Amino acid sequence: MALIVQKYGGTSVGNPERIKNVAKRVARSYAEGHKLVVVVSAMSGETNRLIGLAKEIQPNPDPRELDVVISTGEQVTIGLLSMALQAEGLKARSYTGSQVRILTDNSFTKARILKIDEDRMRRDLDEGCIVVVAGFQGVDDAGNITTLGRGGSDTTGVALAAALHADECQIYTDVDGVYTTDPRIVPEARKLDHITFEEMLEMASLGSKVLQIRSVEFAGKYKVKLRVLSSFQDGGEGTLITFEENDKMEQPIISGIAFSRDEAKLTVQGVPDRPGIAYQILGPVAEANIDVDMIIQNVGQDGTTDFSFTVPRGEYDRTMDILSGVKTHMGAREVRGDRYMAKVSVVGVGMRSHVGIASRMFRTLAEEGINIQMISTSEIKISVAIDEKYLELAVRVLHKAFELDQPAG
């Protein structure tokens, strides 16, 4: 008998019929003898509907009041799922974030979890009751309702698993696990039985939307065993996210190809090459709360330098405006931009002990005539920025070059 936290996302609880199906799935886990805490999101579309109402009132609604409004989405689901579980003949009781209570700081709309009282849940679990908890929400120490930001329900699941020292936190979603890459681009993509936390973090941060990155970090910090599963298919084992790098089976060198589409590149050309220029360029961008990702700096021969970086595409115009101001101030020659960039990365803990990964990657892309515009690396990943039109091609050839279509082992 294990204590398991299961989390079901918005698509899994998208309508009453699906909620009943989730109840049946939970009932099967319960029949296997497990103690269960179930975390749910708002029914799909509901959070957006509520945000829409708020914006009709005020384009920039007060964050405290916005949290009051949007936290109702999950509250509806916990009530409905508890009813559905009772209809399956089970004992079930729902809790809002405030009732559990999931104590957070008071950063409305993006609060951080500080502490979880698990007494009440434990009492219910000991009585054979299934505990149903609203994801995405908490309460600050003044009793105000807070929310954790988009995808926060994953974080709630992991945080509850950590607080309860659960044996496993299962994230049920609309895919049946983590894949070597997006099967919509590479039909030969394989589901991974396991992946390390470090790899998962890289995959998540690079746009593989299976898990919210904050929840993966949280799981890493508290050593919560995470498993990604499908809520629509039966019987699969999903993908287990492990802490151990060396499993029984040989670790593949590369675990997957991650990518992100909506990138844009900006280049400040002909900047006088002196200390502090990176800060002078990126300082104003950071102050405008724009995330900068890849950064490169080329020193030219005339004592000037070219400075390039990528931002999310949606921030392209704002960034361009900022740089236009900076340009004059710095005496730069020109600001150029490319709105349509993509990033492709090979990820794998195995590359630590293997040389030649980068060269294989670059050669593969070169053979297809794909120009690499920027490169960045970490211990377990190599990323390149390329023209967006080559994205699918790049992912496909890299997937093949690293033999990810072959069974592992």
Next chain:
Amino acid sequence: MALIVQKYGGTSVGNPERIKNVAKRVARSYAEGHKLVVVVSAMSGETNRLIGLAKEIQPNPDPRELDVVISTGEQVTIGLLSMALQAEGLKARSYTGSQVRILTDNSFTKARILKIDEDRMRRDLDEGCIVVVAGFQGVDDAGNITTLGRGGSDTTGVALAAALHADECQIYTDVDGVYTTDPRIVPEARKLDHITFEEMLEMASLGSKVLQIRSVEFAGKYKVKLRVLSSFQDGGEGTLITFEENDKMEQPIISGIAFSRDEAKLTVQGVPDRPGIAYQILGPVAEANIDVDMIIQNVGQDGTTDFSFTVPRGEYDRTMDILSGVKTHMGAREVRGDRYMAKVSVVGVGMRSHVGIASRMFRTLAEEGINIQMISTSEIKISVAIDEKYLELAVRVLHKAFELDQPAG
């Protein structure tokens, strides 16, 4: 400067545009120098939508979980109204029933208010902040969310006014006050400037849907000054519900004609006339939780009696089933029923000191050929049950006979 509790119903906050209008109205009261607590219902249709979702899951949902689901309706409105007030440049803060906190018993879906903590509201009010509270909901001492039953937002408004010793509780609705009768039936119906609590209770219990009867009782118990106003029209004074019977102006004898449509009558004929038959007949009906209203018993000449009573029309079939069982058991001759009955009442504290009200009522109906099937009276009202098809006619002729179309005074 007064402390005023304002309550806005579901139609008044039915969409974002209307919520903004409510905010403007609240802003005007604030500009007059009042301290304001605003209680709101769910946006019209929302509670039914939520109940519909619950019933898709389970036809008879668990009351605790149903309250978790349906209480979200008011929670959305408080957030939206607070945003709208802020957009008007005012300080506003929303509170759920649990946050205020409105302590209730744990009778889910029909909880009773036990106690209200007013400290937090007072602090906000002293800071010039408008306090926005979710109607219809509370919290039990174990922290479970409760709701007060349909129309419970009126009760929340009155209860907050009582707890805060407010100068007035204003109920904003889609009519501009309490009328001598329903203007849809009698176009000459007049708005009353004031009405006594006793009259209001009779009017409310007799189907004038302006105020929920429980809230009127609550106001009477705690001596809360209640005023009914329109949230769609400006400038009216609405109807004040007073405790003093003798106002400056002469009290009219009759204040209004109340009626209710969906009544049904059942008669057990030929019951042996012995003590205890009322209980034998009505006991099983009461046990089935069916409300019995008017009751009459005629003793016949053959030592048997006819026993008649009215029930809500929706309960007609169930009641008939129960009586069929009782009939044999009691040795009654027959059970007869009339599914289409209505009740019409004249209401007024003035009738205490005036004789002849009943005779004027009966004569008026007789002149129109309307047969009176049952009669019941209290100190301040006389009710008759009639065939439903005569309802509108009866209301019109009585309204005229008691000169309710003439200005009071």
